[in-house]
Every structure is written in C-alpha cells, then in structure tokens.
C-alpha cells in the first residue's frame with residue numbers, strides 16, 4: 001500500500017541532527033516507558049510527531065497503545081492522506097497522519113490508528129471472502145468501533161489531566177461515540193467497569209453514513225475486485241464468526257482482559273449488521289454473477305442482514321426534476337465520502 005522511496009531516506013541516530021528538508025528515520029522513546037517507536041520525516045515532521053507522542057503519553061491508555069505499536073515495529077509519519085486524517089496499514093506497518101490537520105484534531109485520530117496497530121498485533125485481522133459476508137461486516141465494524149472506543153478513552157484520560165481539546169475535537173467529529181462514553185463515564189464506576197467503553201462502542205453503530213461508506217469500501221469494492229480478477233470462485237464465504245468471537249478478539253483491555261459488558265450476541269442483529277438498500281442489491285448481483293460464472297451457491301448470510309431506511313424521509317411532494325437533482329447530489333456526496341473514507345481503511 002505504501003510505496004516508500006526508501007532511497008531518499010537515510011538512517012540517523014536520534015543524536016544526529018537532521019538536515020533541513022531531508023527525511024530521516026528516528027527512534028523516539030515513549031515517555032515513562034522503556035519502549036521506542038520509529039518516526040519518519042523531515043525535521044519539522046519529527047518535531048511534530050514527538051510533540052504528539054509526548055502529549056498523548058499523559059494518558060496511560062495512549063502509552064500502552066504506543067508501546068504495543070512501538071514493540072510491533074510500526075513507523076509513524078506525516079503524509080498527505082487524500083481526504084482523511086490518518087490511516088494504519090498492516091503491510092509495512094505504517095501509521096500515517098495528515099499534515100494538514102491541527103495537533104488538537106490529530107490527537108484522537110492518532111489514538112484511533114494506534115489502536116488499529118494493536119488490533120493487528122493481537123491478530124484481529126481479516127480474511128476477505130473466507131468468512132461469510134455477515135461475519136465480515138460484524139468484524140470490520142467492530143474493529144472501527146473498537147478503534148473509536150480506544151480513542152475516546154485516551155481523550156477522556158487527557159481531559160481528566162486538564163488537556164480538554166482532544167475530546168472536544170473528537171466530539172465535533174463523532175458526537176454519538178463521545179456522548180455515549182461521557183454519559184456512562186459520569187456514573188459511578190462507569191469507566192472502571194467497562195460500561196463507558198461498551199456504550200461508546202455501541203454508539204459507533206448509530207452513524208448510518210459511516211456504515212454506508214464502510215460497506216462500500218470493505219465489501220462492495222472487494223467484490224468488484226474479485227469479479228474483475230476472476231477470483232470470486234476462490235472465495236468460499238463459509239466461515240462464520242459470532243459476536244462473541246469478535247468481541248473476545250477486539251475489545252481488549254489490559255486491566256480487565258475485555259471491556260465489553262453487554263451480551264456480544266447483539267452484534268449479530270439490528271443496527272449492528274444493517275446494510276443499505278443499494279448494498280444489498282449489489283451483494284445479490286455479485287452472488288448471482290458468481291453463481292453464473294462458477295456454479296457456486298450464493299452466501300446465504302446476506303439474507304440475515306436487515307436493510308436500513310435509505311436516505312431521508314422527506315414526505316413533501318417533489319417534482320421529478322428536483323428528485324433527479326437530489327439523486328445526483330447524493331451520488332456525488334457518496335463518491336466524495338468513499339474517497340475520503342477509503343484512505344482510512346485499515347487493510
């Protein structure tokens with residue numbers, strides 16, 4: 001995924017000075033730990049990354065996450081990520097942050113991407129086209145919900161230490177997750193019990209737009225690729241994952257083992273697995289075409305996915321022209337958000 005021009009990168013010790021404009025690889029010790037993490041960039045990038053690490057390290061959760069990423073061999077860098085604030089790639093082990101975003105806004109995204117690195121290190125990665133479509137949806141959504149849960153946990157700890165901007169920025173961008181966390185955290189023992197994290201995790205599924213975008217990039221795009229490359233028949237779609245297995249793998253908590261306090265079975269129905277109308281149509285067409293080409297029966301798990309209300313419920317009468325104009329805009333918005341979210345994919 002990353003096409004690094006390694007020839008222009010020179011190895012430096014942290015004691016060496018970096019010449020202006022030149023890229024360097026630097027090992028940086030995470031404060032209050034014995035672990036270093038690798039930074040890549042020019043003088044300014046390295047200074048900004050150090051600042052981000054130092055500021056994050058005031059949160060115990062963030063320190064833990066950075067240690068796992070550091071030990072796992074992840075490299076942090078700033079690079080333009082088209083329309084997105086950051087990404088974590090398993091191949092090559094890079095955590096990339098957009099240089100266009102202020103440090104305050106980067107803080108929660110950094111914690112989110114660090115968590116993805118931890119997920120990869122704990123082996124919670126994916127087998128596309130091996131699991132049933134429903135199982136894939138359960139797993140991918142849970143990995144995003146868990147990354148946002150980790151991010152709000154870090155921001156909350158920082159806020160308790162007086163650094164309030166990260167949680168305010170996160171709330172601006174993902175109000176459902178942050179409000180769900182804060183509400184449960186206000187109860188006695190809300191954070192210690194895991195309830196605040198569980199509510200934040202569940203809050204992720206209240207954002208239909210985000211779910212729609214992930215359906216397109218995680219599922220539909222992958223199916224397009226399989227048809228294009230003629231590999232759809234190689235995919236058995238027969239491994240079933242339960243909510244319990246997914247929660248056991250993803251909702252890691254170093255103190256409790258696992259933070260999820262609800263019945264993990266909820267991840268197998270309702271809003272947790274609902275899909276858009278267009279997504280369902282695509283799934284059906286894909287499996288029909290796959291059957292025509294290979295004789296293999298469709299994945300029946302798609303019949304278990306509820307379809308969510310599709311775009312708006314404006315009851316006012318509209319002229320045909322107005323409808324067409326709006327439909328065009330929706331397609332454009334969707335394309336824009338796909339481009340934006342595609343960069344946040346984590347595989």
Ligand SMILES: [Zn+2]
Nearest residue numbers: 144147344346
């Ligand atoms: Zn993510």
